[in-house]
Amino acid sequence: MRKILVPIKRVIDYAQKIRVDSSKGPQGVQLKNVKMSMNPFCEIAVEEAIQLKEKNKGAEVVAISVGPKQCTETIRTALAMGADRGIHIETKPDVRGDYVDLQPWAIASLLKGVVEKEDAVDLVLLGKQSIDSDCGQTGPLLAGLLNAPQATFAANIERGDDGSFTVERETDTESVLISLSNNKSAPSFTWQNSTTTLGTETIKLNACGKPAVITCDLRLNTPRYPTMPNIMKAKKKPVNTISLEDMVKELGLDLDEVLTPQNEVVEVYEPPPRKEGETVGSIDELLGKLKEKGLVA
Amino acid sequence: MFSLTRRLSFGLRYTNVPSRRNESNSKKLRGPAAQDVSYFRSVLTRPSHGVLDGTASHDVKDEIDKKYNTDWTRHYKGSSDLVLRPQTTWEVSSILKYCNENHIGVTTQGGNTGLCGGATPISNEVVLSMEYMNRIYKLDEYSGVMTCDAGCILQSLHDYAEEKGFLFPLDIGSKGTCQIGGNVSTNAGGHHFFRFGGMHGTVVGMEVVLADGRVLRLNIDNSEDGNNERTHQFQQSSASLRKDNTGYDLKQLFIGGEGTLGIVTKVAVACPALPTSKNVALLVCNSYNDVLQILKTSKEELGEILSAIELIDSNTMNFIQKYGAGNGDHLMTELLSSETTSKQPLFILVETQGCNQESDFSKMDSFLTSLYESSTIENGFLAQDSKQIEEIWGLREACNPSVAQAGYVHKFDVSIGIESYMEVAEEVSDALKKSNLPDLTVCCWGHVADGNAHINIISGKFDGDVNEAEAIENIVYSSVMKRKGSISAEHGIGQSKRKYIGQTKDEAVLELMSQVKNLFDPNFILNPGKYLP
Numbered sequence: 001m002r003k004i005l006v007p008i009k010r011v012i013d014y015a016q017k018i019r020v021d022s023s024k025g026p027q028g029v030q031l032k033n034v035k036m037s038m039n040p041f042c043e044i045a046v047e048e049a050i051q052l053k054e055k056n057k058g059a060e061v062v063a064i065s066v067g068p069k070q071c072t073e074t075i076r077t078a079l080a081m082g083a084d085r086g087i088h089i090e091t092k093p094d095v096r097g098d099y100v101d102l103q104p105w106a107i108a109s110l111l112k113g114v115v116e117k118e119d120a121v122d123l124v125l126l127g128k129q130s131i132d133s134d135c136g137q138t139g140p141l142l143a144g145l146l147n148a149p150q151a152t153f154a155a156n157i158e159r160g161d162d163g164s165f166t167v168e169r170e171t172d173t174e175s176v177l178i179s180l181s182n183n184k185s186a187p188s189f190t191w192q193n194s195t196t197t198l199g200t201e202t203i204k205l206n207a208c209g210k211p212a213v214i215t216c217d218l219r220l221n222t223p224r225y226p227t228m229p230n231i232m233k234a235k236k237k238p239v240n241t242i243s244l245e246d247m248v249k250e251l252g253l254d255l256d257e258v259l260t261p262q263n264e265v266v267e268v269y270e271p272p273p274r275k276e277g278e279t280v281g282s283i284d285e286l287l288g289k290l291k292e293k294g295l296v297a
Numbered sequence: 298m299f300s301l302t303r304r305l306s307f308g309l310r311y312t313n314v315p316s317r318r319n320e321s322n323s324k325k326l327r328g329p330a331a332q333d334v335s336y337f338r339s340v341l342t343r344p345s346h347g348v349l350d351g352t353a354s355h356d357v358k359d360e361i362d363k364k365y366n367t368d369w370t371r372h373y374k375g376s377s378d379l380v381l382r383p384q385t386t387w388e389v390s391s392i393l394k395y396c397n398e399n400h401i402g403v404t405t406q407g408g409n410t411g412l413c414g415g416a417t418p419i420s421n422e423v424v425l426s427m428e429y430m431n432r433i434y435k436l437d438e439y440s441g442v443m444t445c446d447a448g449c450i451l452q453s454l455h456d457y458a459e460e461k462g463f464l465f466p467l468d469i470g471s472k473g474t475c476q477i478g479g480n481v482s483t484n485a486g487g488h489h490f491f492r493f494g495g496m497h498g499t500v501v502g503m504e505v506v507l508a509d510g511r512v513l514r515l516n517i518d519n520s521e522d523g524n525n526e527r528t529h530q531f532q533q534s535s536a537s538l539r540k541d542n543t544g545y546d547l548k549q550l551f552i553g554g555e556g557t558l559g560i561v562t563k564v565a566v567a568c569p570a571l572p573t574s575k576n577v578a579l580l581v582c583n584s585y586n587d588v589l590q591i592l593k594t595s596k597e598e599l600g601e602i603l604s605a606i607e608l609i610d611s612n613t614m615n616f617i618q619k620y621g622a623g624n625g626d627h628l629m630t631e632l633l634s635s636e637t638t639s640k641q642p643l644f645i646l647v648e649t650q651g652c653n654q655e656s657d658f659s660k661m662d663s664f665l666t667s668l669y670e671s672s673t674i675e676n677g678f679l680a681q682d683s684k685q686i687e688e689i690w691g692l693r694e695a696c697n698p699s700v701a702q703a704g705y706v707h708k709f710d711v712s713i714g715i716e717s718y719m720e721v722a723e724e725v726s727d728a729l730k731k732s733n734l735p736d737l738t739v740c741c742w743g744h745v746a747d748g749n750a751h752i753n754i755i756s757g758k759f760d761g762d763v764n765e766a767e768a769i770e771n772i773v774y775s776s777v778m779k780r781k782g783s784i785s786a787e788h789g790i791g792q793s794k795r796k797y798i799g800q801t802k803d804e805a806v807l808e809l810m811s812q813v814k815n816l817f818d819p820n821f822i823l824n825p826g827k828y829l830p
Contacts, residue, residue, distance in 0.1 A: 015683030017459065033573045035654060037682035073658060077681050222627045225685060227635075228669045228677040231662075281343065 041127025375418030394510025407479030413791025447478025
């Protein structure tokens with residue numbers, strides 16, 4: 001196995017209370033003085049990449065992030081978990097990463113360029129969605145741009161000796177098994193009928209020399225803690241920082257196209273506050289109130 | 298069920314060490330009778346909920362026994378037949394006035410999470426539960442002072458403060474159940490004592506009802522109390538100010554007074570601003586000397602953002618692995634597979650809280666690097682997001698519940714000079730090995746930066762042998778007292794440590810404490826049989 005590319009996103013920490021200033025319109029979500037962390041699903045992707053690297057000697061895990069200069073912290077965390085090097089596409093401080101300015105199409109376009117530039121990328125592992133925009137689009141868009149095979153919501157990933165990936169993915173009802181292959185000589189797509197046991201279905205996909213694109217879901221693994229020996233090693237690992245403008249130029253893209261969002265955020269507001277409940281003194285009182293509200297005859 | 302205290306009669310004296318003072322007062326106390334119950338019903342606004350009369354039915358008696366007559370450690374069992382649950386200060390006042398006139402003993406109870414039996418009736422005193430007095434009145438956005446009822450559950454105060462961008466300065470493992478009135482009355486310490494100080498500093502005002510029913514308002518705003526007109530004799534009240542040097546600071550007597558001088562009904566607490574940046578690391582080191590180095594380095598490298606340092610020893614960590622890791626299973630596996638020179642490594646939790654993520658992270662980074670490069674720590678686990686922060690704290694909060702499942706726990710909470718912190722645990726361990734007491738594991742964890750060690754000695758067998766308990770107590774307390782330490786750093790006195798107070802305090806101090814008690818509660822109705830020797 002050669003390279004595993006793991007795009008990671010720096011988002012507001014999941015436990016933080018989101019504050020919205022509606023007077024600021026689309027820019028309403030407060031980012032100042034708010035704790036930021038790596039997107040939890042991206043953490044799972046990094047963990048999976050490292051586990052695959054541990055099983056396949058010689059594989060290189062590359063963490064990549066698009067955002068302001070603080071993203072290097074997020075990349076360092078990935079390195080402290082075990083990634084080998086990082087790429088930071090640095091945006092100017094006023095560019096918002098949370099869907100307002102940078103959106104999945106822009107990120108996917110940049111990632112496509114990086115994949116082609118890096119060459120020898122066997123697998124791109126992403127989180128299934130980010131917890132700020134909840135889009136879940138970057139992975140599938142990237143696969144489409146690359147014309148690559150994809151599997152989303154992965155709950156288990158196995159790599160075959162022939163370079164194929166067998167992915168068990170979460171569906172609403174059953175677990176479905178998809179197999180992605182790098183076999184150039186075989187036809188691009190083969191259905192394999194199998195008996196459905198315990199709600200799983202086996203599908204084998206043959207791709208043609210493109211990296212597999214897999215997005216990771218919650219059950220895939222539990223991300224490890226950055227530990228001291230690895231934190232120390234991470235300080236020496238290289239992180240290549242390049243400005244968004246320079247990267248766009250290098251990849252032959254149009255800066256305006258990248259920075260102009262495909263979707264416009266019209267309004268941001270907090271959900272209406274939950275109304276306070278009422279305490280009643282007895283069952284009779286409860287029945288009385290329910291009748292009053294017309295909920296009970 | 299087992300109990301270490303011998304069943305007491307009306308005399309309400311702790312049998313081992315008879316009270317030298319005020320003995321005659323307590324002899325006059327009696328339990329409630331039917332006419333008393335009728336009176337209480339008449340003063341409560343919701344008597345159907347407010348009065349639990351154990352003499353009325355078996356079910357009610359069962360409820361009282363399970364919920365109010367037993368403490369969290371299950372070491373203490375009372376035999377109260379009557380629980381009163383008032384909703385307003387006025388009701389508390391009427392109840393106490395009546396009990397005072399009729400010499401009826403009253404034990405106040407909050408969340409019933411105390412570890413010294415202080416909230417458990419000794420005999421058939423009336424239990425006064427604060428659980429229905431749980432309104433939060435306000436939080437001043439400039440001073441950060443939060444005003445609320447004493448029955449508010451600590452977690453709800455944390456949530457309310459967080460909504461408004463503030464942090465409630467007290468944080469303890471039982472916060473999902475304990476009530477602020479109880480916290481104040483026991484002067485609870487907690488994880489952030491090191492950073493925010495104790496209740497003596499953070500409580501800026503309170504409303505307290507005295508034994509004779511008088512209501513004292515000490516620097517607390519009463520405009521939200523709907524029952525103004527029915528409250529007896531309230532003093533001039535004022536909004537809760539941060540500073541007020543006009544007279545003896547009486548509220549300090551009630552903080553840590555364990556309900557023996559008055560019943561706290563409202564509190565005003567000063568809350569700091571909510572820090573937006575939190576970092577937590579779990580460190581693994583080989584010996585206590587390394588821990589001392591960690592403490593020193595933390596002051597130098599982390600300085601003002603350091604908010605907690607907690608120690609957990611190997612024995613405790615092993616029990617947590619067996620009984621309580623929960624979500625932290627994953628962390629536990631990584632933790633215990635760390636390679637260490639010592640077979641009994643020590644684990645240190647370090648937390649920082651500040652308002653600038655970048656600079657805080659860089660401080661934490663240089664702190665950890667400095668410790669690692671000097672070989673002070675063998676390993677360190679740095680939480681990278683809130684989930685991992687919760688897991689690490691989860692391990693620390695699992696200490697108490699985990700050992701409780703491992704066997705019978707002899708609990709000690711001591712204060713010693715930081716340099717000698719582990720000495721007591723080691724000395725006790727050696728002494729127990731030499732004694733003829735079998736199968737005992739000494740666990741030590743706690744707020745190491747405060748010099749506060751929770752020493753828990755777990756016995757393999759589940760029955761509480763009184764002689765064994767006394768022998769262990771003697772070994773632990775003599776080890777502490779010879780180092781001029783405190784036999785109760787934060788858990789208080791309650792029932793369990795009463796007999797030792799006489800031995801650890803000067804005569805003049807004991808005399809004055811007794812006189813204060815006589816002044817505030819001459820009939821000895823408040824929490825009889827507790828606190829004072």
